[in-house]
Amino acid sequence: xxxxxxxxxxxxxxxxxxxxxxxxxxxxxxxxxxxxxxxxxxxxxxxxxxxxxxxxxxxxxxxxxxxxxxxxxxxxxxxxxxxxxxxxxxxxxxxxxxxxxxxxxxxxxxxxxxxxxxxxxxxxxxxxxxxxxxxxxxxxxxxxxxxxxxxxxxxxxxxxxxxxxxxxxxxxxxxxxxxxxxxxxxxxxxxxxxxxxxxxxxxxxxxxxxxxxxxxxxxxxxxxxxxxxxxxxxxxxxxxxxxxxxxxxxxxxxxxxxxxxxxxxxxxxxxxxxxxxxxxxxxxxxxxxxxxxxxxxxxxxxxxxxxxxxxxxxxxxxxxxxxxxxxxxxxxxxxxxxxxxxxxxxxxxxxxxxxxxxxxxxxxxxxxxxxxxxxxxxxxxxxxxxxxxxxxxxxxxxxxxxxxxxxxxxxxxxxxxxxxxxxxxxxxxxxxxxxxxxxxxxxxxxxxxxxxxxxxxxxxxxxxxxxxxxxxxxxxxxxxxxxxxxxxxxxxxxxx
Numbered sequence: 484x485x486x487x488x489x490x491x492x493x494x495x496x497x498x499x500x501x502x503x504x505x506x507x508x509x510x511x512x513x514x515x516x517x518x519x520x521x522x523x524x525x526x527x528x529x530x531x532x533x534x535x536x537x538x539x540x541x542x543x544x545x546x547x548x549x550x551x552x553x554x555x556x557x558x559x560x561x562x563x564x565x566x567x568x569x570x571x572x573x574x575x576x577x578x579x580x581x582x583x584x585x586x587x588x589x590x591x592x593x594x595x596x597x598x599x600x601x602x603x604x605x606x607x608x609x610x611x612x613x614x615x616x617x618x619x620x621x622x623x624x625x626x627x628x629x630x631x632x633x634x635x636x637x638x639x640x641x642x643x644x645x646x647x648x649x650x651x652x653x654x655x656x657x658x659x660x661x662x663x664x665x666x667x668x669x670x671x672x673x674x675x676x677x678x679x680x681x682x683x684x685x686x687x688x689x690x691x692x693x694x695x696x697x698x699x700x701x702x703x704x705x706x707x708x709x710x711x712x713x714x715x716x717x718x719x720x721x722x723x724x725x726x727x728x729x730x731x732x733x734x735x736x737x738x739x740x741x742x743x744x745x746x747x748x749x750x751x752x753x754x755x756x757x758x759x760x761x762x763x764x765x766x767x768x769x770x771x772x773x774x775x776x777x778x779x780x781x782x783x784x785x786x787x788x789x790x791x792x793x794x795x796x797x798x799x800x801x802x803x804x805x806x807x808x809x810x811x812x813x814x815x816x817x818x819x820x821x822x823x824x825x826x827x828x829x830x831x832x833x834x835x836x837x838x839x840x841x842x843x844x845x846x847x848x849x850x851x852x853x854x855x856x857x858x859x860x861x862x863x864x865x866x867x868x869x870x871x872x873x874x875x876x877x878x879x880x881x882x883x884x885x886x887x888x889x890x891x892x893x894x895x896x897x898x899x900x901x902x903x904x905x906x907x908x909x910x911x912x913x914x915x916x917x918x919x920x921x922x923x924x925x926x927x928x929x930x931x932x933x934x935x936x937x938x939x940x941x942x943x944x945x946x947x948x949x950x951x952x953x954x955x956x957x958x959x960x961x962x963x964x965x966x967x968x969x970x971x972x973x974x975x976x977x978x979x
Contacts, residue, residue: 503667504541504549510663511537511557518655519564522737530737530762531651533730534561535582536659542590543601544667558583573635581627585652588619603661604722606778616656617649624648650763658733658770662726683724686716690728694735698745706746710772717777725777733766804875806852807859815874815882820933828887829871830894831936833923833944834862834901836879837952846914854909854916855879861904869897882940887926898922898955906953921947922955 515534523529534557541553558579565575592615593601597608628645690712697705709732717725739745740762747761802814810818822829836858843851859873862881866873871885883901888894902920909916923944930936939958947956 533659839879919953
C-alpha cells in the first residue's frame with residue numbers, strides 16, 4: 484500500500500457543549516430584554532423579535548442533551564419578559580409557545596436544505612433560509628391568531644394581526660440568526676488579529692452614532708446616509724460585522740420609533756407603533772440593502788481564494804514529484820543557480836539508494852514506492868532541520884542542497900547523520916526493508932555553472948559507489964576520472 488505524504492491539517496472543531504449553551508441562553512435574555520423593554524409599544528408588541536435566533540441556533544448547533552435545556556431556559560425567560568412587558572398571562576404564555584413552535588418548525592428544514600454547518604452568509608443559502616422562515620412563521624402565526632380569536636376573544640382584524648405576527652417573527656429570525664451563527668463559530672477561535680478589527684469597529688461605531696444622531700434629529704437629512712453607510716460597511720467588512728451592525732441598527736431604530744422619536748414616528752405621530760405600517764418595511768430595506776452586497780463580496784472572495792488554492796496546487800504539482808512530494812530536477816536546478824548567482828555558497832549532495840532494485844524484486848513495486856516515500860520524508864526532514872532543500876532527480880536518485888558548513892568536521896557530522904538516518908529500518912505493512920545510501924559531495928565554491936557543480940557531485944557519488952557503497956566521498960578527495968558507463972553499472976548491480 485502506498486504511503487500518503489503527510490500534510491498538516493486543521494484540527495477538527497470540537498462539538499459545542501455547555502459553554503455554547505450558556506452563551507445562547509445569555510444572548511436570548513439580552514435580545515429579549517432589549518426588545519421587550521425598549522422596542523415595544525404601549526400594548527407590549529414589538530416591531531421584530533430577534534431572541535428566537537438563540538433557540539434556533541441551539542437546535543442547529545447543539546446536541547439534544549444541551550439544546551433541550553436551552554429551549555426550556557429560554558421559554559422560562561420569555562414568559563417572564565412577556566409578563567413585565569404588559570401582556571396578560573394568557574397572551575404571554577401563547578406568545579412563548581408560538582415562539583417555541585416557530586423554531587421547532589424552522590430547524591429541521593434549515594438543517595436539511597442549508598447544509599450541515601448552516602452557513603447563512605452564502606446568498607443561495609440565505610434565500611432558502613428566508614423561504615423556510617416565512618413558511619414556518621406563517622404556520623406559527625396562523626395558529627397563534629386562531630387561538631387568540633377563538634379562545635382569548637381578540638377582536639382585532641385577523642388578516643392584519645396575522646401579517647403583523649409574520650413580519651415581526653420572520654424579521655427577527657432573518658436579522659439575528661446569521662449573526663448568532665457566526666458568533667458561535669467565532670467564539671472558539673483563540674485569537675483575533677488586532678489590526679483586522681480596527682476598520683470594521685470604526686465603521687460599525689460610526690454607523691451606530693449616525694443612527695442615534697439622525698433619529699434624535701428627525702428633520703435633518705442625516706437619515707438618508709444610513710443606506711450608503713451600511714452598503715460601504717457591507718463591501719469592506721466580513722459578514723459578522725455587517726450582520727451585527729444591521730441587527731444593532733434595527734434595535735436602535737425600533738427603540739427610537741417606539742418612543743415616538745425619529746423620522747418614522749414623525750410620519751405618523753398619532754398612531755401606535757404597530758399601526759404605522761412603516762417601521763417593519765424600513766427594517767427590511769436596511770436588511771436588503773446591506774446583506775446581499777456583503778454576501779456577494781464574500782462569494783467573490785471565496786472564489787478568489789479557491790482560484791489561489793488551485794493555482795498553488797498546480798504550481799506544486801508542476802514542481803514536485805507526485806510520489807514523494809519532493810522538489811523535482813528542474814526547480815532544484817533553479818534553486819542551485821540562484822545560490823551560485825548570489826554567491827552565498829553551499830554544499831550539494833547526490834544521494835543514491837544502494838541496491839534499491841532488490842527491494843522491488845523481493846517485496847514488490849508497491850513496497851518499493853512506500854520505501855521511497857519513507858526515505859524521502861527522512862531526507863526532507865534532514866534538509867529542513869539544517870535550512871536546506873531536498874529533491875528527487877528520478878528513480879532512486881536524490882539530491883540535497885545544504886548551506887555552507889563552517890568546517891570539514893561539521894560537514895562530516897552531517898553526512899554521518901544522513902547515512903545513519905538512511906540505514907534505519909523501513910517498516911512496511913508486513914515486511915521490513917533495510918537500505919543504505921552512497922553520497923557524493925561537492926561544494927559550490929569555485930563553481931561557475933550549475934552543470935559544473937552537478938558534474939562534481941556526480942563524480943563524487945560514483946567514487947563512493949566504487950569504494951563499496953554505504954558511505955560518502957567529497958569531490959576534493961575524488962580522483963579526476965569519468966563516471967562509469969550506466970549499462971555497465973546496471974550489469975554490476977544485477978551481478979551483486
